[in-house]
């Protein structure tokens with residue numbers, strides 16, 4: 001059972017492409033969603049987060065105090081690094097357990113925005129990149145998140161450029177709205193299922 005990673009910049013269409021893979025029966029792991037879940041449900045991680053951010057890291061009902069955390073990490077890069085240093089290993093271990101629990105599938109798919117940037121792409125058998133022209137990404141994220149153009153552009157600037165990422169990937173899916181997404185997913189799925 002191969003381990004496949006899928007990446008692409010914000011608004012490239014990773015989530016959309018993963019939904020198509022899921023309809024083909026491929027198990028999909030979303031690192032963002034799982035990280036959010038683990039931050040509230042994993043006891044060890046909760047303890048580490050409380051240690052870094054204090055008791056206010058969690059609200060009285062046990063949920064994560066996102067406002068508190070984001071106000072700190074936006075202002076303090078070191079705190080962000082500390083947070084990542086505890087969340088990333090927990091998500092990585094959870095992803096491994098999840099992969100090992102799958103059965104009767106040719107491969108699993110793990111979705112994360114920063115697989116290339118943080119070097120974890122090396123742990124995958126194959127990498128897929130969702131490649132979308134920047135202007136299209138900006139327009140889609142503005143519509144999806146109801147965010148102003150400037151904010152989207154700043155988030156794109158903070159990420160590695162697509163042209164650098166694409167060199168490290170095995171398959172590229174173009175999501176420019178012209179080439180059929182479904183057809184491209186089927187082609188990649190066939191290659192990965194052999």
Ligand code: ADP
Nearest residue numbers: 009010011012013014015016140141144175177
């Ligand atoms: P990502 O997960 O990479 O940030 P999404 O899959 O959420 O990107 O896609 C960003 C937005 O663009 C979403 O609102 C999605 O519905 C839309 N979108 C994605 N692909 C297409 C497409 N081929 N045509 C039109 N809209 C699209």
